[in-house]
Amino acid sequence: MDWASYKLLALCGLTNLEELYLGGNQLSDIPADISRLKVLRIFWLNINAFTTFPVALCGLTNLEELYLDENQLSDIPVDISRLKVLRIFNLSRNAFTTFPTALCGLTNLEKLNLDINQLSDIPVDIIRLTKLESLHLVGKNITHLPPQMKNMESLRQLDVYGNPLVQPPKNTAKRGLDAIKRYFEALTDTKAMQSSRIQVNLLGETEAGKTSISRTLQLGQPTFTEAADRTRVVEQGTWKTDQDINFNINDFGGHDVYKIGHPIFISKCGLVFITFDLSTYNTENEAHYKLHIGHWIDKVQAQMPGIKMAVVGTHLDQDKASSAKCSIIKSKLKDHRQRKEEWYESQIKSIEKKILNTDRTQTSILQAYEDKKSKLKSLQRQVIDIHDDIFGVSSVTMEGIEELQHFLVTVARERAVILPEMWVDAATMVCTKKYEGSENTLGWDMLQNLILQSAPTLWKERNYSNEDLDLATCDILSFLADRGDIIWFDSSPTLKRVVFHRQEVLANVLKAVLNHESDAVLSKLQQSMSISEPKAKKIHDDIFSRGIISREALDCLCEPFRLSTTEADVMVELMQKLELCYQVQEDESLSSNTSFHFPWLLTEERQPELDTKWPSKVPPDTTQLTLQILFPYKCPDGLYEKFSVRQHKHLGLMKTIRMDWKDGVYAELKGCKLQLTRGTHQSNPDVVIQVQDWFISIAVRGSNLSDMWGVFRQGHDDLMNIIKEDWPGLSYDKYLVCPHCVSEDCEHPTLFPGEILDLTLGTASKPRQGRCVNTGVSIPADLVYPPHLVMSWQEVLNKEKTSLCEKITEPCLLDMLNEFLQEGIITLREAEMVRAEPPQHHDQTSATRVVCPEKTAVFLDILTRKPVRAHNTLCLCLQEQGHTDLLRLIQ
Numbered sequence: 001m002d003w004a005s006y007k008l009l010a011l012c013g014l015t016n017l018e019e020l021y022l023g024g025n026q027l028s029d030i031p032a033d034i035s036r037l038k039v040l041r042i043f044w045l046n047i048n049a050f051t052t053f054p055v056a057l058c059g060l061t062n063l064e065e066l067y068l069d070e071n072q073l074s075d076i077p078v079d080i081s082r083l084k085v086l087r088i089f090n091l092s093r094n095a096f097t098t099f100p101t102a103l104c105g106l107t108n109l110e111k112l113n114l115d116i117n118q119l120s121d122i123p124v125d126i127i128r129l130t131k132l133e134s135l136h137l138v139g140k141n142i143t144h145l146p147p148q149m150k151n152m153e154s155l156r157q158l159d160v161y162g163n164p165l166v167q168p169p170k171n172t173a174k175r176g177l178d179a180i181k182r183y184f185e186a187l188t189d190t191k192a193m194q195s196s197r198i199q200v201n202l203l204g205e206t207e208a209g210k211t212s213i214s215r216t217l218q219l220g221q222p223t224f225t226e227a228a229d230r231t232r233v234v235e236q237g238t239w240k241t242d243q244d245i246n247f248n249i250n251d252f253g254g255h256d257v258y259k260i261g262h263p264i265f266i267s268k269c270g271l272v273f274i275t276f277d278l279s280t281y282n283t284e285n286e287a288h289y290k291l292h293i294g295h296w297i298d299k300v301q302a303q304m305p306g307i308k309m310a311v312v313g314t315h316l317d318q319d320k321a322s323s324a325k326c327s328i329i330k331s332k333l334k335d336h337r338q339r340k341e342e343w344y345e346s347q348i349k350s351i352e353k354k355i356l357n358t359d360r361t362q363t364s365i366l367q368a369y370e371d372k373k374s375k376l377k378s379l380q381r382q383v384i385d386i387h388d389d390i391f392g393v394s395s396v397t398m399e400g401i402e403e404l405q406h407f408l409v410t411v412a413r414e415r416a417v418i419l420p421e422m423w424v425d426a427a428t429m430v431c432t433k434k435y436e437g438s439e440n441t442l443g444w445d446m447l448q449n450l451i452l453q454s455a456p457t458l459w460k461e462r463n464y465s466n467e468d469l470d471l472a473t474c475d476i477l478s479f480l481a482d483r484g485d486i487i488w489f490d491s492s493p494t495l496k497r498v499v500f501h502r503q504e505v506l507a508n509v510l511k512a513v514l515n516h517e518s519d520a521v522l523s524k525l526q527q528s529m530s531i532s533e534p535k536a537k538k539i540h541d542d543i544f545s546r547g548i549i550s551r552e553a554l555d556c557l558c559e560p561f562r563l564s565t566t567e568a569d570v571m572v573e574l575m576q577k578l579e580l581c582y583q584v585q586e587d588e589s590l591s592s593n594t595s596f597h598f599p600w601l602l603t604e605e606r607q608p609e610l611d612t613k614w615p616s617k618v619p620p621d622t623t624q625l626t627l628q629i630l631f632p633y634k635c636p637d638g639l640y641e642k643f644s645v646r647q648h649k650h651l652g653l654m655k656t657i658r659m660d661w662k663d664g665v666y667a668e669l670k671g672c673k674l675q676l677t678r679g680t681h682q683s684n685p686d687v688v689i690q691v692q693d694w695f696i697s698i699a700v701r702g703s704n705l706s707d708m709w710g711v712f713r714q715g716h717d718d719l720m721n722i723i724k725e726d727w728p729g730l731s732y733d734k735y736l737v738c739p740h741c742v743s744e745d746c747e748h749p750t751l752f753p754g755e756i757l758d759l760t761l762g763t764a765s766k767p768r769q770g771r772c773v774n775t776g777v778s779i780p781a782d783l784v785y786p787p788h789l790v791m792s793w794q795e796v797l798n799k800e801k802t803s804l805c806e807k808i809t810e811p812c813l814l815d816m817l818n819e820f821l822q823e824g825i826i827t828l829r830e831a832e833m834v835r836a837e838p839p840q841h842h843d844q845t846s847a848t849r850v851v852c853p854e855k856t857a858v859f860l861d862i863l864t865r866k867p868v869r870a871h872n873t874l875c876l877c878l879q880e881q882g883h884t885d886l887l888r889l890i891q
């Protein structure tokens with residue numbers, strides 16, 4: 001008998017045990033004697049070495065909670081049903097390949113966790129678990145859930161994250177359990193149908209042959225465009241195969257100004273073809289790969305990491321050396337991917353070096369480096385493979401088109417989903433309207449009519465209320481928008497009620513507004529607004545130098561699209577939602593004075609008078625905080641513009657000074673001066689190869705550090721949020737430039753990791769001083785660390801004492817005292833001191849909320865004299881008591 005088994009046997013004698021923790025002991029079996037623990041309720045056996053289920057556990061008939069996560073189990077014996085009162089069963093991180101059906105006999109189960117196994121099927125029998133409230137099935141292989149799950153009335157939480165779901169589709173599952181149940185209702189009321197509709201996006205430089213491929217695919221015969229037949233913004237088409245597989249084709253114009261539209265128009269579930277003209281592609285010209293292919297791949301990966309891509313060379317009929325070219329391009333593609341990976345690798349290595357060279361006491365910086373390293377690692381994993389082969393096609397001879405079609409059909413088959421027939425019918429009607437209807441957009445009532453037309457009586461009887469119909473409409477629209485069939489924003493009540501089923505309408509409006517063809521705009525304004533030339537010239541200059549468009553001028557630019565008043569209002573709201581512009585009302589009493597500022601259209605240079613407000617050298621009594629964000633692969637189109645628009649929420653409301661120019665914003669707020677700029681740098685200090693970097697910089701000047709940090713962090717957080725939302729795959733570096741070096745005007749300033757700004761109090765420690773490596777000077781820590789990090793947790797507690805005392809109730813405080821006593825953090829005498837504190841007054845805010853500020857104050861004072869564990873326990877207690885507001889204050 002080994003030592004572990006011997007000890008286990010000894011434990012079996014403790015027959016009054018109610019709770020037993022044996023996690024992390026490398027156990028592989030349990031002796032039969034365990035059944036002597038007749039009153040055992042909770043048993044932790046996680047992180048052990050069980051490969052077969054320890055049958056002896058089936059004798060523990062009073063078990064309520066069993067934790068067997070992180071073992072190697074692949075089966076459960078039917079005897080498990082003897083655990084009649086088992087409520088919680090954790091089997092996550094095991095080796096189940098099929099759902100252990102024996103579990104369905106545990107009819108009292110409330111929580112079942114099967115996350116991170118290899119499960120691929122969920123049996124109908126699962127509905128026998130009538131008391132199940134929470135079911136975790138996070139994994140990689142589950143495609144179908146049984147429709148009968150809609151009848152599991154106790155179920156409140158279902159987590160199926162990560163699985164390649166077909167029934168219900170992923171998008172429906174993401175919308176939550178209620179949406180899944182509604183989907184299954186619809187699936188049983190109508191017919192279940194397989195649906196394959198994929199969005200195909202053709203991107204590439206102008207005249208690459210995109211429109212010709214799109215039309216050739218649609219018509220099934222050679223179709224190439226005339227030279228004059230240029231795609232303006234986006235042209236949509238559809239192609240249907242004999243096997244009922246549908247493709248929505250988006251053919252994008254290659255012009256620069258349209259690029260803003262892509263994230264709105266391209267679905268993450270779609271396919272992207274990077275298209276280029278093989279006949280003019282010169283393999284000798286180094287710039288060709290980057291211009292026609294590389295840059296497009298980087299752009300798509302930055303916005304939609306993980307989207308499926310393939311490269312298509314057109315004009316095959318005109319190119320004799322196509323196969324040689326394609327193999328050269330193929331190896332360029334490989335190099336490109338490798339270079340990207342190596343870039344991440346070198347960045348990771350350089351961070352590791354910095355970690356090694358950083359003093360161990362600089363824990364905040366070390367933590368910032370660690371965070372940066374893990375972010376780089378996750379981005380490195382996202383440099384996914386693009387389809388290996390380069391497709392060579394001709395829209396004249398049809399050569400290569402069959403291979404392309406075959407590829408499309410294979411991908412579509414892999415991505416087919418099961419939908420209720422009424423969803424498929426609604427989708428078909430919406431798509432028909434796209435090509436046959438005359439409407440610019442579809443309104444809510446019309447959509448609901450379409451849905452009702454396709455809904456069977458049984459479904460209508462069950463879903464008769466307006467609310468039911470609204471929910472079903474949202475379910476269907478959300479699915480269609482996710483798949484790229486329509487554009488639909490559910491982010492505001494107005495936008496939600498309008499569907500852009502014809503993407504080109506939205507694209508054309510954006511194009512008309514963001515149009516850079518200034519002469520055309522001038523004559524358009526003059527004609528439609530019936531105004532004199534000087535007036536038109538003034539409006540024109542407002543647009544093209546200051547980026548300002550009045551509502552009147554905006555309506556005039558949209559005139560060709562014959563938008564209804566609602567549609568025009570929706571467009572304006574949408575442009576603001578997409579942060580293409582911000583609204584300024586110069587005189588609130590006059591609504592006609594409303595204008596919209598579009599940083600996209602600004603061409604003005606920096607105003608010379610700004611040199612007095614923001615001289616190039618930092619004035620002597622002023623400090624400057626500077627953050628530089630560097631983009632090694634180009635700052636994406638639209639990122640700076642969106643950042644500039646987002647500032648309006650801080651600057652506009654306070655009616656502060658704001659001056660914009662082509663590549664920057666100057667503003668004054670909260671007693672500080674702020675300057676945002678973008679531009680290019682010659683070198684990135686971290687990269688071996690000296691290439692040009694794009695940067696966005698945030699600089700704040702002032703004399704009150706606390707206010708300055710507030711403004712500074714706000715700018716930082718805005719930019720980071722925009723990157724997270726719209727460019728999740730973007731590579732960038734960020735640095736805090738040493739304020740000492742900035743005021744000394746050093747040519748090579750010391751750079752601190754910008755990730756310091758991401759740190760929270762919980763992960764940071766209080767540094768005493770920072771050191772400017774370049775000059776060797778010690779600088780006060782509060783020049784490099786935001787004030788919340790410079791404060792110790794004790795200082796934070798003191799600062800927030802009043803709020804804590806006002807909100808912590810007496811029962812909550814007494815619970816906390818017990819917890820701190822149990823943890824041995826405070827002594828009995830200290831607890832008595834708190835309890836004994838005579839209340840001067842009782843603030844009785846309601847019958848159930850009695851606070852005791854004096855007692856809480858004594859308690860907090862005691863805590864500040866304790867080690868950091870006291871802070872951690874306080875955070876835990878507040879979390880358990882549901883005081884997330886207070887938790888946020890002290891974190």
Ligand SMILES: Nc1nc2c(ncn2[C@@H]2O[C@H](COP(=O)(O)OP(=O)(O)OP(=O)(O)O)[C@@H](O)[C@H]2O)c(=O)[nH]1
Nearest residue numbers: 206207208209210211212224225231254315394395
């Ligand atoms: N010989 C030949 N000509 C082609 C082929 N594909 C397109 N063309 C011609 O190339 C030119 C550009 O083709 P389009 O399909 O309009 O290119 P595009 O990428 O849609 O162009 P934009 O709309 O400007 O972005 C047209 O004159 C086409 O007739 C092809 O496979 N072979």
